[in-house]
Amino acid sequence: MPRVIGHIDLDYFYAQVEEVEDPSLKGKPVVVCVFSGRTEDSGVVGTANYKARALGVHSGMPIVQAKNRLDGSDPAIIRMNHEKYEVVSGRIMELLEHKVDVLEPTGIDEAFFDITTSTEGDYGRARKAAESIKESILASERLTCSVGLGRSKVVAKLGSDMAKPDGLTVIVPEKTASVLDPLPASKLYGVGPKTSSALEQMGVRTVGELAKASPSDLEVRFGRKLSAYLLAAATGTDDDPVVAGLEPTQFSRIVTLKRDTRDPQDVLSQLADGIEHIHGKLVASKKSCRTVTAIGILTDLSTKTKSKTFDAPVGDAAALRDATLELFQELSASIGKDYRRAGVRVSGLTGIEDQSSLSEFVDPRREHV
DNA sequence: TCGCCCTCCTC
DNA sequence: CCATGTGAGGGCGA
Numbered sequence A: 001m002p003r004v005i006g007h008i009d010l011d012y013f014y015a016q017v018e019e020v021e022d023p024s025l026k027g028k029p030v031v032v033c034v035f036s037g038r039t040e041d042s043g044v045v046g047t048a049n050y051k052a053r054a055l056g057v058h059s060g061m062p063i064v065q066a067k068n069r070l071d072g073s074d075p076a077i078i079r080m081n082h083e084k085y086e087v088v089s090g091r092i093m094e095l096l097e098h099k100v101d102v103l104e105p106t107g108i109d110e111a112f113f114d115i116t117t118s119t120e121g122d123y124g125r126a127r128k129a130a131e132s133i134k135e136s137i138l139a140s141e142r143l144t145c146s147v148g149l150g151r152s153k154v155v156a157k158l159g160s161d162m163a164k165p166d167g168l169t170v171i172v173p174e175k176t177a178s179v180l181d182p183l184p185a186s187k188l189y190g191v192g193p194k195t196s197s198a199l200e201q202m203g204v205r206t207v208g209e210l211a212k213a214s215p216s217d218l219e220v221r222f223g224r225k226l227s228a229y230l231l232a233a234a235t236g237t238d239d240d241p242v243v244a245g246l247e248p249t250q251f252s253r254i255v256t257l258k259r260d261t262r263d264p265q266d267v268l269s270q271l272a273d274g275i276e277h278i279h280g281k282l283v284a285s286k287k288s289c290r291t292v293t294a295i296g297i298l299t300d301l302s303t304k305t306k307s308k309t310f311d312a313p314v315g316d317a318a319a320l321r322d323a324t325l326e327l328f329q330e331l332s333a334s335i336g337k338d339y340r341r342a343g344v345r346v347s348g349l350t351g352i353e354d355q356s357s358l359s360e361f362v363d364p365r366r367e368h369v
Numbered sequence B: 001t002c003g004c005c006c007t008c009c010t011c
Numbered sequence C: 001c002c003a004t005g006t007g008a009g010g011g012c013g014a
Helices: A013-021 A050-054 A063-069 A082-097 A123-141 A153-163 A173-180 A193-201 A207-211 A215-234 A264-284 A317-335 A364-368
Strands: A005-010 A030-035 A043-048 A076-079 A102-107 A110-114 A145-150 A168-170 A250-261 A287-298 A303-314 A339-351
Touching: A005 A082, A005 A123, A005 A153, A013 A030, A013 A043, A013 A076, A013 A082, A030 A050, A030 A063, A043 A050, A043 A063, A082 A102, A082 A110, A082 A123, A110 A153, A123 A145, A123 A168, A145 A153, A153 A168, A153 A173, A173 A207, A193 A215, A207 A215, A250 A264, A250 A287, A264 A287, A264 A317, A264 A339, A287 A317, A303 A317, A303 A339, A317 A339
Parallel strands: A030 A076, A145 A168
Antiparallel strands: A005 A110, A005 A145, A030 A043, A102 A110, A250 A339, A287 A303, A287 A339
16 A cells, blocks of 8 residues: 655745744744854845745845845844744644654754545545645644645645645655656756756656666666665655654754864854754753764865774763864864864764663663673 | 765755 | 755775
């Protein structure tokens, strides 16, 4: 029996949250911005509502450019407030948990879900379930969203993309090929500019063409993993399951520096809050890390990294700062150029053993130690 | 396995 | 001229 997989995407999320909080914003262009603090208006657009999009404003656009396009349209320019959106997102995810069999959040404003069991594989019932989800979110938060249903994650994601804003696309398993085949291959999840142009060079433009492409040709070009994925994605047969409760495997923080520098002490002081933030995340998730990475983004926006893996996990803030400083000393020495942005990443996360509760059980991993 | 880089995802 | 921030995963050399 084919699965019933869904993908839900909250429409222009940050801007919509702002509209709900201040209804007077409705009717004007709303642009939520990430100000980098380097100069008055440096930074980019985080997201824009549809009024602003109609005027040519979109995510990733420099704020200065957006303001120019919005000149004379009485726009609302709002500073991004990530914590506010986290709170709203958390409430919605909780609501969703009660309405689906398995929920896999994949970002602040989106999630995959599996409702195969509760619908017994019936796409009519699935449509009703999706409608109910949309109504619940509208009733409780006044937010619209877009939902796609299909037999795989890739198909569901295509569906939610086709529906937005405030839409619902149901791609029943039998119609998968006829819906997917005409679409550009670049619409597939995981097919970005690089993969897309490589496919084009092979004469593959549409999903249908990709589905019929020679597996061995694809493998030569993309390697074993990616080629297998591409073929499965194109036929809607990707079988990646929806998994609940995935824990993050890394945390990182990157800041734009007030001014370009290669001085490790200067970088460390500008990164101090970021390191503190990462430490807070480690503490909150009861984890420590084995690998610390210094990330330097140069003035040409190329990225350089230097990392170190420790034998013993690093968990305290001071050790994190020490490791970061050391890594930036080495990175700066090897590059000899200024950074525009700098960051830290911790990975190789390992759970801190909770002695009080763990001691009551036999840890099966012990047997291998 | 580690270290580094690339690609992609979202907004 | 202007270019944020977070995280997953794969390739590849050593």
